[in-house]
Amino acid sequence: MTEAWDTAKPWISKSAGMIEGSLHPRVLDYTDSFIDEVIPNESELTAGVTIEPGKSYGFFTDTTLCIGCKACEVACKEWNQLPAEEQGMSGMSYDNTRGLSSSTWRHVTFVEKVDREHTDDMQPFQSNWLMMSDVCKHCANAPCLEACPTGALFRTEFDTVVVQQDICNGCGYCVPACPFGVVDLDMSDGKAHKCTLCYDRLKGGLEPACAKSCPTDSIQFGEWDDLYERAQERVEDLHERGATNAYLYGTPGAPGATGGLERLQAFFLLSDRPEVYGLPAAPTRPSRRVAPALGTGLATAASLALAAIFLFSGKRR
Amino acid sequence: MTLVNDVPFDRRERGTRKAERQPGGAKDTPTYYGHPALKAAPWGWLVWSYIFVAGTAGAAQVIGTAAQLSGREDLKPVRDNGRIIGMLGALAGAPLLIADLHTPKRFYNMLRIFRSTSPMSIGTFTLLSFSGFTGLTVLPQALRRLFPFWRGKKAVETVADVAQFPAAVAGLGMTSYTAALLSATSSPLWAAAPKELGGRFAASSVASGAAALALVEELNDRPANARLLGKLALVATAANLVFSRLSRLKYRERKVEAAIDADPATATAYRAATVIGVGVPLFCLGVSLLSGRHSRRLSLTASLATLAGGLLMRKAVMQAGENSANNSAISLTFAREDGGRGELPPGARPLIPAEDGTRRRRLH
Amino acid sequence: MREMTGIITVVQEGRFRLVADDGRSTLFVLSPSARLEPQDLTGLQQAERRVTVRYRDDRGRIAGLAHDIVPPRSGPTRSQAAA
Numbered sequence: 001m002t003e004a005w006d007t008a009k010p011w012i013s014k015s016a017g018m019i020e021g022s023l024h025p026r027v028l029d030y031t032d033s034f035i036d037e038v039i040p041n042e043s044e045l046t047a048g049v050t051i052e053p054g055k056s057y058g059f060f061t062d063t064t065l066c067i068g069c070k071a072c073e074v075a076c077k078e079w080n081q082l083p084a085e086e087q088g089m090s091g092m093s094y095d096n097t098r099g100l101s102s103s104t105w106r107h108v109t110f111v112e113k114v115d116r117e118h119t120d121d122m123q124p125f126q127s128n129w130l131m132m133s134d135v136c137k138h139c140a141n142a143p144c145l146e147a148c149p150t151g152a153l154f155r156t157e158f159d160t161v162v163v164q165q166d167i168c169n170g171c172g173y174c175v176p177a178c179p180f181g182v183v184d185l186d187m188s189d190g191k192a193h194k195c196t197l198c199y200d201r202l203k204g205g206l207e208p209a210c211a212k213s214c215p216t217d218s219i220q221f222g223e224w225d226d227l228y229e230r231a232q233e234r235v236e237d238l239h240e241r242g243a244t245n246a247y248l249y250g251t252p253g254a255p256g257a258t259g260g261l262e263r264l265q266a267f268f269l270l271s272d273r274p275e276v277y278g279l280p281a282a283p284t285r286p287s288r289r290v291a292p293a294l295g296t297g298l299a300t301a302a303s304l305a306l307a308a309i310f311l312f313s314g315k316r317r
Numbered sequence: 318m319t320l321v322n323d324v325p326f327d328r329r330e331r332g333t334r335k336a337e338r339q340p341g342g343a344k345d346t347p348t349y350y351g352h353p354a355l356k357a358a359p360w361g362w363l364v365w366s367y368i369f370v371a372g373t374a375g376a377a378q379v380i381g382t383a384a385q386l387s388g389r390e391d392l393k394p395v396r397d398n399g400r401i402i403g404m405l406g407a408l409a410g411a412p413l414l415i416a417d418l419h420t421p422k423r424f425y426n427m428l429r430i431f432r433s434t435s436p437m438s439i440g441t442f443t444l445l446s447f448s449g450f451t452g453l454t455v456l457p458q459a460l461r462r463l464f465p466f467w468r469g470k471k472a473v474e475t476v477a478d479v480a481q482f483p484a485a486v487a488g489l490g491m492t493s494y495t496a497a498l499l500s501a502t503s504s505p506l507w508a509a510a511p512k513e514l515g516g517r518f519a520a521s522s523v524a525s526g527a528a529a530l531a532l533v534e535e536l537n538d539r540p541a542n543a544r545l546l547g548k549l550a551l552v553a554t555a556a557n558l559v560f561s562r563l564s565r566l567k568y569r570e571r572k573v574e575a576a577i578d579a580d581p582a583t584a585t586a587y588r589a590a591t592v593i594g595v596g597v598p599l600f601c602l603g604v605s606l607l608s609g610r611h612s613r614r615l616s617l618t619a620s621l622a623t624l625a626g627g628l629l630m631r632k633a634v635m636q637a638g639e640n641s642a643n644n645s646a647i648s649l650t651f652a653r654e655d656g657g658r659g660e661l662p663p664g665a666r667p668l669i670p671a672e673d674g675t676r677r678r679r680l681h
Numbered sequence: 682m683r684e685m686t687g688i689i690t691v692v693q694e695g696r697f698r699l700v701a702d703d704g705r706s707t708l709f710v711l712s713p714s715a716r717l718e719p720q721d722l723t724g725l726q727q728a729e730r731r732v733t734v735r736y737r738d739d740r741g742r743i744a745g746l747a748h749d750i751v752p753p754r755s756g757p758t759r760s761q762a763a764a
Contacts, residue, residue, distance in 0.1 A: 081693040083708050083744030092350040099352055103742060109349060143503065149438035150426040165694040165719045169426045170419025172359040173437045176502035176642060179652065181355040188739050188746050189695045190419030190713035200693075258654065278349030278645065280652030286501040287434035289511040293500035294436070297493025297515030300556060301379065304523040305489070308383035308549050312392055420713040 024048070040205060047207040049222045053157035057202065058265035059211060060227040061133055062234060063277070064246060065218035068131035072106040072210035072219055073097060079198065079209035080105065099278070100134060102186035105195035106210045107134045109277050132277045133210070133219055136161070136182045136195035137250060138265035144194070146287045147177035152192070159224070160197040160265060168192050179261070179283035197265070224265060231269060238269075245271050249279065259284025341575025342646030346653065355503055355648045357639040363417040365631040367410055368495040369525070371444065372518060373627065374406020375491025376526025378451060380549065382485035385478065395542055398533045400454040400477075402526070403484065406491075407448035414444070436497040443490040450484035453477055492522035499638060505651035506641035507634075509571040513564035514634070520560055521594065521627045524553035528598070528623035531616060540611045547616055550623055551602040558595050572650050576641035577633075583640055586633035594626015685745070686733045686753050689726045695719035696744075697726065699734055709747040710739055717750055725750065 024045050043051050051057070076082065082103040090096045093110035100107045111130035142161045145153040152168035155161055163174075163183075170190040174183045183194045198208035206212070211221035220227060231248055238246040250256040250267030255274050257263045261283060274281045339351050348354070358364075381399020384392040415424045428445075432438040454477045457470060496518035500511035507514065531546035568574045577587050601619035605612050641647050687701035695711040711719055725732060731753040736745035 079693075081691055081696045081698060081708060083696070083710065083739065083742040085742050087741075090350075092352065095350075111349065146432070146434035147437065147501070149430075149432060149435050149441055150423075151430040151432075152426070167423070167426055167429070168420065169423035170713065171417075171427070171437060172419065173435065173498075173502075175356045176358040176504045176507075176638075178356065179503040181353060181503075181642075184356055185359045185419060186710070187359075187419070188712065188742070189710045191695065193694070255654075273347060275347045275354075275649040275653075276349065278352060278354045278649075280354060280649060282654040283503065283652050284508070286503055286508065289500040289508060290434065290436055290439075290497045293497035293511035293515040294439075294493055295515065296512040297496045297519040298489055300516045300519035300560070301376070301489045301492045301523060304520065304549070304553050304556065305379045305383055305485070307552050308380050308523075308527075309386055311545055311549055312383050312387035312389065314545075422713070 038204065043205055043207040043221075046212050047221050049207075049226070051158070051202050051205050051207075056159035056224040056265070057197065057222065058138060058159075058224045058227055058267065059135060059197070059208070060220045060222070060231050060267060060269070061135065062218050062220070062231070062269045063130065063132040064238065064243070064269060064271055065216045066108070066131040066133055067216055067218075068094060068108055068110055068129075069215060070097075070108050071213040071215060072133050073104065073108060075209040075213035076106040076195075077104070079201070080196075100136070100182050100184070100194075102184035102193040105135065105193075108132065109134060111272070111276055113272070113276075130272060130276065132268065132270070133214075134277070134279075135210070135266050136197070137180055137256075137267070138195075138197055140262040140265065141260055141285050141287075143177045143179055143261075143286045144174035144183045144192075146285075147173045149173065156199055156202075158197065158199070158202050160199065160202075161194075162196045162199050163192050163194060165191055177286050179259075179280055179286070224263075227267075231267065234269060243271065247271075249274055255281045256283065258282040260288055261285055339644055339646040340579035341644055342572055342648075342650035343653070346646060346650040348645040348649055351645055353643045353648070354645040354652075355505075355642040357642040358502065358504065358635075359419070360417060360635065362632070363413050365635040366628070367413040367417070368498075368518070368631045368635075369628045370406050370413065371410050371491045371495060372522030373525040373529055373624070374403045374410065374451075375447065375488035376522040376524075377402035377406070377529055378447070378454075378481075378488035378526075379485045379492070379523070380526050380530055380546070381454075382481050382488075385481055391539075392542065392545075394534065394537070394539060395530055395546070396481075397458060398530055399526075400451065400458065400481075400484075402529055402533075403447070403451040403488065404455045407444070407451050410444055411448065434501075436494055436501050439490075440494045440498060443487055443494055447484060447487035447491055450480045450487060453480035454484050492526075493519045499634070502638075503648075503652075504638040504642040505571070505573045505648050506568065506576045507638040509573045509651065510564040510567035513560050513567055516560035517557060517564060517630075520553050520556035521630055524550050524557055524594075524598070524623050525627040527553060528620040528627075532620040532624075535613060535616050535620070540613065540616070543616050544605075544611050547602050547605065547619060550598060550619065551606070554595055554598050554602075554623065558599070561591065561595065573641050573647050576644060576647055577637045580636075580640050583633060583636045586629055586636060590626050590630035590633045592626075593622050594630050597622035597626070682735050682737060682748065683745075684733050684735050684754060686731060688729055688731055689722065692722040692726045695722070697722050697747075699732075702731075708744040709734060709736060710742075710744050712746050712748045715748055715750070 026045055043049050090098050093112050095110045097104055097107050109132045113128040138160045145161050150167050150169055152164045168191040172185045174192050175185050183192055185192050207221050211219045235246050248254045249270050250264030252263050377399045381396045384395040415421050418424055427441045457474045457477050493515055496515040499507040500514050527546045527550035531543045534543040578584050598619040601615040605615045685701050687699045689697050690700050691698040698706050698708050700706045733751050733754045734747050735749040736747045739746040
C-alpha cells in the first residue's frame with residue numbers, strides 16, 4: 001500500500017507557471033503517497049508561486065476550461081468546514097447549489113444555451129454549455145469593506161478581503177453593499193461570511209483549496225500581475241483560434257471593474273455577456289453615493305430649518 | 318437532521334418557478350435562470366421603524382432650535398417638546414438598532430472605528446452625539462421634575478441652551494444619513510436615486526417632526542403654535558412631494574420601477590404612503606390655511622396622517638429596495654453600462670441579436 | 682436541546698467538527714447566543730479534551746447549531762475504554 005509511486009507523475013505538471021511536461025524539481029523530494037509533514041511552501045509545487053505577505057494575490061478563473069465538475073465547491077466546503085445546504089432540486093441545469101451564500105463560497109454555474117432556431121445544425125457535443133466557477137471577487141475597492149462599520153472586514157497582507165469572525169456583529173450592511181451578491185449573513189451564527197481566499201492556507205504557504213483541486217486549471221491562483229499577463233495571453237490565443245467572443249471580466253477597464261471598483265482580485269475569462277452568468281456588466285462602488293444622498297438630505301433639512309426660523313420670527317408676543 | 322428527501326416540494330422548486338416571471342428591467346438583459354444576482358439587506362421592521370424614529374426625533378430638535386432662536390416666549394413649549402421628542406427618539410433608536418444586529422452582544426464593536434465610506438458608521442456616531450447633546454438639553458426639565466426645590470437650575474439651563482445647537486446639527490444628520498445608508502448599497506432601487514432619496518427622507522423627517530410637535534401643541538390647547546407648525550409641515554410635505562415625483566422619474570429612467578409596481582404589497586404600501594403622508598396633510602393644512610380659521614380636527618388629522626405616512630413611506634422604500642435586489646432582471650439591467658438603454662458593454666458586443674432576426678453568433 | 686459528547690477535531694471560524702464517542706463526526710455552527718466565542722474553539726481543539734455540545738438542528742443545512750459547549754456529561758463507553 002505505501003509503496004512509492006512512480007516519480008514521473010504527468011498530472012502534477014498541470015500546475016500553472018511550469019513548462020509543460022516538466023516537473024518542479026522539488027516534486028522529486030516528495031515521492032511517497034503518504035507524507036507525514038506539511039510540505040513547506042507547497043504552493044511552489046502546486047501553483048508555481050511563492051506566497052509572501054505584502055504581495056497581491058488573486059484568482060484567474062478561465063471559464064472556457066471549466067468542465068463543471070464542482071471539485072472547487074467540494075474542496076472549499078471541505079477545507080472551510082462549511083455545512084451542506086438542503087435545497088433539493090433547483091431545475092437550473094446541473095446547478096442545485098444555486099448561488100454563493102454564507103456556506104457556499106465557490107459556486108459553479110451551468111448555462112445551457114439551447115439555440116432553438118439552430119437545433120438541426122447544432123453540433124452533437126455540448127459546445128453551447130457554459131460553466132463558470134463563481135467566487136468572491138476580492139475587489140480592490142471592496143464595497144463590503146467600505147460599508148463595514150466595525151472593521152470586521154479588512155484587507156489582508158495578501159491583498160484579499162476577509163471577515164474577522166471575532167469582530168463581526170451581524171449588522172448585515174455588507175450584504176446589500178456587495179455589487180456581486182457574494183457576502184451573506186448566516187442567520188444561524190449571526191455573522192457575515194464569504195470566501196477568505198483561504199487566508200489560513202495562504203499563511204501556511206498553501207494554494208487555496210479550490211484552485212488546488214481544479215483538474216483543468218480553470219481556476220488559477222497566483223500573483224495578480226502574473227495572472228493578468230497569463231489571462232491576456234489566453235484571450236489573444238483564443239481570439240486567434242476563432243473564439244473571438246472571449247474577454248476578461250474584472251481587469252482594469254473591462255466589464256466588472258467599472259464604477260470605481262478599479263480591479264477585481266479574482267477575475268474571469270468569459271465568452272458570453274456577463275449577465276448570462278449572473279454577473280453585473282458594470283457594477284458600481286456604493287460609497288460614491290454617500291455624498292450625494294447625505295449632501296442633498298442635509299441641504300434639504302437645513303433649508304427647511306431656515307424656513308422654520310423664518311416662520312417663527314414673525315410676530316413677537 | 319433532515320435529509321434532502323424530507324425537504325418539502327414547494328421549497329425545492331423555489332428556484333425554478335420564479336425564473337419565468339420577473340417583471341422589470343430591459344427585455345434584452347439575460348439572467349441566470351432568474352436567480353437573484355444580488356443579496357437583499359437582511360433587515361426587518363426594526364430598521365424602517367428606526368429610520369422614521371431617527372428622522373422625526375432629529376427634526377424635532379432642529380425645529381426646537383429654531384423656536385429657541387426666535388426668542389419668543391410663546392414658542393418655549395415648542396423648544397421644550399422638541400427636546401423631549403428628540404430624547405424619546407434617541408432612547409428608542411439605539412435599542413431598535415441593537416435588536417436588529419444578528420450578534421447583538423457585540424454592538425459596541427460599532428465604536429471600534431469610524432469609516433467615512435460607511436453611512437452605518439457615520440450614523441452610529443451621529444446617533445451617539447445626538448443622544449449625548451439631546452440628553453443635556455432635557456436636563457433642566459428632568460431636574461425640575463425630580464428636584465423641584467433645587468436652586469442651581471440657571472446654570473443647567475445655560476448648558477441646555479448651548480447644547481441645543483450641536484444637538485440640532487446632529488439632528489440634521491439624523492434626518493438624512495439613513496438615505497445615504499440605503500443609497501450606498503447595490504440594491505438598485507436605493508442606488509438609482511441617491512439625491513432624491515436624501516431629499517425625500519429629509520423633507521419627510523421635517524414634516525414628521527413638525528407634525529409631532531403640532532400634535533403636542535394642539536393637545537395642550539395652544540392652537541396658535543399648532544398652526545405655525547402646521548405651516549412648516551405644509552412646506553416640508555410639499556418638498557417631500559417634489560422629491561417623491563423626482564425619484565419616480567429617476568426610477569423610470571433607470572428601469573427599476575417594477576420593484577415598486579410589480580409587487581402588489583409594495584405598490585399598495587407605496588401608494589398608501591403618498592396618499593396618507595402627502596395627500597391628506599396637504600389637503601387638511603391647505604383647507605385650514607385658506608379658510609383662515611384654525612380647525613382642531615383638521616390639524617390633528619394632518620399631524621397623525623403625516624406621521625403614519627412617514628412611517629409607511631420608510632417601509633415601502635425598504636421593501637421596494639429588497640424587491641429590486643431580489644429581481645435579477647432589474648439588478649442586471651441596472652448594472653449595465655448603458656442602464657438598459659441600448660448600448661452594451663464591450664464584452665457583450667459580439668453577441669447582440671442581429672437585425673435580421675438571426676440569433677447569436679456561434680463560437681466557431 | 683440535544684447533546685453530543687466527543688472531541689473537537691477541526692475548527693474553522695465559528696464552525697467545528699466533533700468526533701463523537703461512537704466515531705461519527707458531526708459539523709456544528711456556534712450560535713451567537715453561546716457563551717463561547719469563535720476564537721475560543723481553537724483552544725478546545727488543541728487541548729483535545731472531551732466536551733459535550735448542546736445543540737439543535739440547523740434549519741436547512743446539514744449541521745448542528747451549538748448553543749453551549751460544556752465539560753463532558755459522561756465517560757467513554759466500556760468498549761471505548763477497552764480499546
